[in-house]
Amino acid sequence: KRGKRPAGAPDKALAKPVTKIGVVGAGLMAQQFALLFVRRLKVPVVITDISQEQIDKGLAYIHGELDKLLAKGKLSQDDANRLKALVSGTTDKADFADADWIIEAIYENLEAKQNVFAEIEKYASDTAVLATNTSSLSVEQIGAKLAHPERLVGFHFFNPVAVMPLIEVVKTPQTDDETLSTAMVVAKKLFKTAVITADTPGFVVNRVLAKVLGEAMHAVDTGTPFEVVNTASAPLGLPMTPFELLELVGLKVGAHVLDTHHAAFPDRFFESRNLHSLAEHGRIFERDGKGKIKGF
Numbered sequence: 001k002r003g004k005r006p007a008g009a010p011d012k013a014l015a016k017p018v019t020k021i022g023v024v025g026a027g028l029m030a031q032q033f034a035l036l037f038v039r040r041l042k043v044p045v046v047i048t049d050i051s052q053e054q055i056d057k058g059l060a061y062i063h064g065e066l067d068k069l070l071a072k073g074k075l076s077q078d079d080a081n082r083l084k085a086l087v088s089g090t091t092d093k094a095d096f097a098d099a100d101w102i103i104e105a106i107y108e109n110l111e112a113k114q115n116v117f118a119e120i121e122k123y124a125s126d127t128a129v130l131a132t133n134t135s136s137l138s139v140e141q142i143g144a145k146l147a148h149p150e151r152l153v154g155f156h157f158f159n160p161v162a163v164m165p166l167i168e169v170v171k172t173p174q175t176d177d178e179t180l181s182t183a184m185v186v187a188k189k190l191f192k193t194a195v196i197t198a199d200t201p202g203f204v205v206n207r208v209l210a211k212v213l214g215e216a217m218h219a220v221d222t223g224t225p226f227e228v229v230n231t232a233s234a235p236l237g238l239p240m241t242p243f244e245l246l247e248l249v250g251l252k253v254g255a256h257v258l259d260t261h262h263a264a265f266p267d268r269f270f271e272s273r274n275l276h277s278l279a280e281h282g283r284i285f286e287r288d289g290k291g292k293i294k295g296f
C-alpha cells in the first residue's frame, strides 16, 4: 500500500543517500539520537564535541544502551558488536569530510550554533545535508553564516528519543526540496512520524509545552506552593507533571525555551522568576531520603 505523502513533503525521490552521519555535540540529546541513527540506518556515525570527556561519555552511553538491548534479547551479540564498531568519536571535524548528513545538538546559543555551522561548511562535502536539533531558535538565523543555507533544515527530536514518536522537520524560506526530502526519508528510516513545520519560535510542540510549563511556573512565581502546583497539574492526563517534564528536558533547556517564547510573544508567555535559579541549582525535586519528593 502506498503511504500518503506528509503535508508539505516533496517527492521522496529527491532525497539524497545517507551513508555516513556526523553528530556535533555529544550531550543529552545527541547521545540518544546518535544511538538511534546507528540502530536504524546502520551506517557509520561520527560524534564530535569540543570536550573529549563529553565524547567519551556519549560513546559510553551508546555502548551501555546497546548492551541493555542485547541483555533484553532485542539485539544479537553480533549486531551489538557491529553497531558499536560503526560509532566513533573525534574532536577533529575533518572526519566529517565524507559525511552526507551532519546534525548539530550543541547548547542553545544562536551565535555558537552559527559558528559551528560556518566551521562545518569548511570541512563538509558540498552535497552534505546539514540539520539542527534546536528546540526553539530560528533555524534560518542559525544558518545565517552558511554559504549554502538551502541545505540546512531543522530536525527536532524529543526526549526520550528512543520512545517519543515525533520529529519536527523545520523548513526555512531557503531550505530546498532535496534537503527537505532527505530529512523526511531519514525520519522515516528512524521509524518516526515527521511533520514539516514553519520556522517560528518553538515550532509547534515547544510552543504548546511552553504554555503549560510557563503557566505552572507562573503559578509558583505568584505564590502557590510548588507541591500544590505539582499535585494540581498531575490529573491533566499528561504522562508527567509539568515539573517532571522540565527536569526531563533539562532545566536550562526549559528556561531557554520559556525565554525564547517570552522574547517572541511577550504578551502571551511569562518570563519565570524562579526557573533560572532552579536551573542553576540543577533540579526541582529533592528527595528526603525516605523516597518522598519535596518541591522547593
Ligand code: CAA
Pocket (backbone or CB within 6 Å): 134, 135, 136, 157, 158, 159, 160, 161, 162, 163, 164, 206, 209, 239, 240, 245, 249, 253, 257
Ligand atoms: N531511553 C530509552 N528508553 C526509555 C527511556 C530512555 N530515556 N525512558 C523510558 N524508556 C522506555 C523504557 O525502557 C520502556 O520500554 P519497554 O516498554 O520496551 O521496556 C518504555 O520507555 C516505558 O518506560 P517506563 O515504563 O519506565 O516509563 P513510563 O511508562 O512512565 O514512560 C516516559 C516514561 C516515556 C518518559 C513518559 O513519562 C513520557 O512520555 N513522558 C513525557 C515525555 C515528553 O513529553 N517528552 C517531550 C519533552 S519536550 C522535548 O524533549 C523537546 C525540547 O525541545 C525541550
